[in-house]
Amino acid sequence: MIKSILALYKTQLLTFKGIGYLFTSIRLVGMNLMALLYIRQRLCPEQIAISQEGVCINYRTLYCQSQHLAMQLALHCGIKPHQKVAIMANNHAILVHTLFAVARLGADIYLLNTELSAAQVNDISNNVKFDCVIYDPDVTALPPIKNSLPTYHESQTSVYSLLTALPLAHQTKIKVTHFAKVTVLTSGTTGRFKMAGRSSKAQNFMRPFLQLLVKLKLSHYKKIYIATPIYHGFGIATLCMSVLLGATMFLTRRFEAKKSCQLIVDNQIEVVTLVPLMLNRMLTYSVDQLKSLSCIITGGAPITAMLVKQTLDQLGKVLFNLYGTSEAGVCMIATPDDLAIKPTTIGRPLKGLCAKLVAKEDKKELYIKCAWSTLGNRWVATGDLADKDAEGFYYLKGRVDDMIVSGGENVYPFELEQHLLSHLEIKDTAVISVPDTEFGQRLVAFVVLVPNSKLTETVLLGWLKSQIARYQMPKKINIIDQLPMTKIGKVDRKRLTQLYLSC
Incomplete structure (x- = not known):
């Protein structure tokens, strides 16, 4: 508790001014994302909030521009409290403005993956019934609704044109609203997706935030690079965390290892949030350009023991591995000391969160329960298979819905991946399932x-035969230069399927 108080004091949130601005924010803008921005712009107005491609915006300017945009969106798009607004955009300053402006209007925000297919978007739209969609101009699959607005357009009305428009002659006072939802779409790239909405009530993020603040020593840092897309749960959480800390958020529209490494070294960035595959590519490109990093936060996908060892050996004890769910946000944290001993662990549960393993045929599914879950304080199935050691550390073992039946046997891709990764000459791997006329899959x-390495498919198959059961043997092993990656930094399994079918 003392550490939490000291950390909050260091961020100025737990000072007389900070507490005073909190109560003022509730009265002026309501309990929503804009309240975070109001408090921060009063505490440190000149601190740079966003840095993107050499353009910087301080917290005071970000707040004023977002308030202005809220009024323009209310007038031109008719956005009102409790409406449902879909946002399909990559990481850039206009997206951040839009998030705060829509939240200020009291509308519920739905962050959609920009890579969704037209069929997926239509399915979501039919279920949710959006009132408005705001989108990047390069997004082609849009919800079929008339009330739409691009983030930028050379000749038509856009978020950018509204943002840069002159103030309205007769400004209408925006109604103060509370507890609008921010909803993220999960697993959209697999074809199986679900919506996970989170209220802006303080208890939904303050307790896990305080534990992150202390364990990761986040109050020490002022420069954070958000490498994951903001439309991903990991990304929007980092954005909120950055505002609470009063840190500078560095944004890039798309992740590229070369540009990301250069960004980090040029700006001496201290914290980066990403998924393991992004970290792998950055370490492969340039370790030296990452020396300024004091805190590397990975999550969103399992991390390999080789990548953990490489990071700790080359950059020191800076790596934190987080596990979270759509319903509860961050659930477990593995510290650098944990990872040095148990490189593949996702850590132990946060205080206030309960976890248990429930038998699912020959495996165990992870269930979690906590007061800040969107589904209330009740047990929720995560869909993740896991194990737990004698010291209470958890380890991911794949997904429940990844299991296939091959020749009448239950087979899990994750198990084959782990066996392959135990080979000293394999750096990374991904396993997919394909139809098979003889075995089904x-x-x-x-x-x-x-x-x-000079390994061949024939040598690897021969080695595998002594490691796994016959029904686990892959139909084929493809040796490639690097795994394809989606925009959110996960392995693009659709692309791998296409590669297999094209062979």
């Missing part, structure tokens, strides 16, 4: 070898 593996 079979596994196909894609592997990335360590530099200078």
Whole structure:
């Protein structure tokens, strides 16, 4: 408790001014995302809030521009409290303005993956019934509604044109609203998705935030690079965390290892949030350009023991591995000390969160329960298979819905991936399932070898035969230079399926 108080004091949130601005924000803008921005712009108005491609915006300017945009959106798009607004955009300053402006209007925000197919978007739209959609101009699959607005357009009305428009002659006072939802779409790239909405009530993020603040020593840092898309739960959480800390958020529209490494070294960035595959590519490109990082936060996908060892050996004890769910946000944290001993662990549950393993045939599914879950304080199935050791550390073992039946046997891609990763000459791997006329379904593996390795598919298949059961053997092993990646930094399994079918 003392550590939490000291950390909050260091961020100025737990000072007389900070507490005073909190109560003022509730009265002026309501309990929503804009309240976070109001407090921060009063505490440190000149602190840079956003840095993107050399353009910087301080917190006072971000707040004033977002308030102005809220009025323009109310006038031109008719956005009102409790309406449902879909936002499909990559990481850029206009997206951040839009998030705060829509939240100020009391509308519920739905963050959609920009890579969704037209069929997926239509399915979501039919279920949710959006009132408005705001989108990047390069997004082609949009909800079929008339009330739509691009983030930028050379000749038509856009978020950018509204943002830069002159103030309204007769400004209408915006109604103060509370507890609008921010909803993220999960698993959209697999074809199986669900919506996870989170209220802006303080108890939904303050308790886990305080534990992150202390464990990761976040109050020490002022420069955070959000590498994951903001439309992902990990990304929007980092944005909120950055505002609470009064840190500068560095944004790039798309992740590229070369540009990201250059951004970090040029600005001496201290914190980065990303998924393991992004970290892998950055370490491969340039370790030296990452030396300023004091806190690397990974999550969203399992991390390999090799990547953990490489990071700790080359950058020191800076790596934190987080596990979270759509319903509860961050659930577990593995510290650098934890990872040094147990490299693949997702850590132990946060205080106030309960976890248990429930038998599912021959595996165990992870269930969680906490007061800040969107589904209330009751047990929720995560869909993740897991194990727990004697010291209370948890380890991911794949997904429940990844299991296939091959020749009458239950087979899990994750198990094959782990066996392949135990080979000293395999740097990374991904396993997919494909239809098979004889067995119904079979596994196909894609592997990335360590530099200078001469391994072949034939040698690997021979080695595997002594490691796993016959029904677990892959139909084929493809050796490739690197795994394809989606915009959110996960392995693009659709692309791998296409690669297999094209062979």
